[in-house]
Amino acid sequence: MALEGKTAVVTGAAMGIGKAMTEILLQNGAKVVLLDVNATAGESLKEALNKEYGQKTLFLNCDVESEEQLKAAFQKAADTFGRIDILCNNAGILNEATWEKTVSINLMGVIRGSYLALEHMNKMSGGQGGVIVNTASMAGIGPFLSCPVYTATKSGVVGFTRAMAAASVASGYGIRFNALCPGFVQTELMSNIVDRLGRFSHLTDATHKLVEKMGVLSVSEVAECLLELVTDETKNGEALVVFPKGKKYVTFSSLLQ
Numbered sequence: 001m002a003l004e005g006k007t008a009v010v011t012g013a014a015m016g017i018g019k020a021m022t023e024i025l026l027q028n029g030a031k032v033v034l035l036d037v038n039a040t041a042g043e044s045l046k047e048a049l050n051k052e053y054g055q056k057t058l059f060l061n062c063d064v065e066s067e068e069q070l071k072a073a074f075q076k077a078a079d080t081f082g083r084i085d086i087l088c089n090n091a092g093i094l095n096e097a098t099w100e101k102t103v104s105i106n107l108m109g110v111i112r113g114s115y116l117a118l119e120h121m122n123k124m125s126g127g128q129g130g131v132i133v134n135t136a137s138m139a140g141i142g143p144f145l146s147c148p149v150y151t152a153t154k155s156g157v158v159g160f161t162r163a164m165a166a167a168s169v170a171s172g173y174g175i176r177f178n179a180l181c182p183g184f185v186q187t188e189l190m191s192n193i194v195d196r197l198g199r200f201s202h203l204t205d206a207t208h209k210l211v212e213k214m215g216v217l218s219v220s221e222v223a224e225c226l227l228e229l230v231t232d233e234t235k236n237g238e239a240l241v242v243f244p245k246g247k248k249y250v251t252f253s254s255l256l257q
């Protein structure tokens with residue numbers, strides 16, 4: 001998929017991985033609608049990006065926990081740029097103390113965004129198709145001992161993404177669905193780890209040891225992998241794991257073989 005003339009929506013776009021995703025999509029010719037609850041960071045980033053890339057971005061203050069806000073944001077995106085071709089369901093938090101909120105944002109927010117995007121992208125209802133990339137985590141592939149609920153949300157994102165990829169093929173939606181599964185990435189989400197682990201804060205040292213063992217990625221390394229999942233039209237139903245040493249497409253064994 002060439003990105004010139006295409007429009008992307010990125011959730012959690014104001015900082016971290018979402019900001020890097022936004023930048024690489026702009027660098028490759030797409031228009032980008034940034035959605036985030038952090039209006040200060042989002043507006044500031046939009047201004048900076050419009051200076052660098054021309055009027056090719058829109059920032060909308062949007063909470064992925066809200067069906068109403070997401071619905072309005074997708075409509076504004078379509079009204080402004082005429083189409084939605086790419087969705088990056090990236091917004092996410094890590095907080096085992098507020099685990100219901102973690103589920104609502106990380107998993108339910110991805111489902112909400114995917115279903116609302118279908119209304120605009122689905123070839124069976126007048127859309128032009130496209131691609132949806134859901135930001136999961138390496139914790140969505142292997143259990144992360146100090147974050148069981150976070151692990152559950154990311155495992156759910158992987159499962160939902162793969163099922164939607166199959167449903168899309170069977171239904172003729174014309175939309176590819178892929179999961180992006182980074183290891184540890186240097187962002188705000190990795191700050192104050194002890195406070196994020198809630199009842200598992202006694203496992204902070206074990207977590208730090210895992211970080212040391214696995215290393216830490218830059219947001220740019222993750223964004224490069226997003227670009228691959230967006231532009232390579234052979235990729236559908238994939239889970240791409242990203243490590244500091246490289247990347248790997250996960251092979252899932254079939255239960256029927």
Ligand SMILES: NC(=O)c1ccc[n+]([C@@H]2O[C@H](COP(=O)([O-])OP(=O)(O)OC[C@H]3O[C@@H](n4cnc5c(N)ncnc54)[C@H](O)[C@@H]3O)[C@@H](O)[C@H]2O)c1
Nearest residue numbers: 012015016017036037063064091092137184185187188189
């Ligand atoms: N940092 C890592 O080690 C790492 C690794 C793998 C996966 N991830 C995932 O990557 C995604 C981005 O995380 P990050 O590391 O860039 O974190 P971050 O905290 O730096 O950025 C997250 C962004 O999402 C926004 N956000 C949070 N809740 C929101 C909501 N309800 N609605 C809209 N926006 C919201 C925040 O305001 C922020 O701008 C998350 O899904 C996270 O689980 C992170």
Ligand SMILES: CCCCC[C@H](O)/C=C/C=C\C=C\C=C\[C@@H](O)[C@@H](O)CCCC(=O)O
Nearest residue numbers: 137138139142143144182183184190193207
């Ligand atoms: C505290 C920061 C949280 C960041 C969350 C983010 O999503 C990153 C997750 C990164 C890695 C998760 C790794 C999970 C690994 C498990 O599969 C574990 O079982 C691997 C054991 C590795 C080993 O000891 O050989």
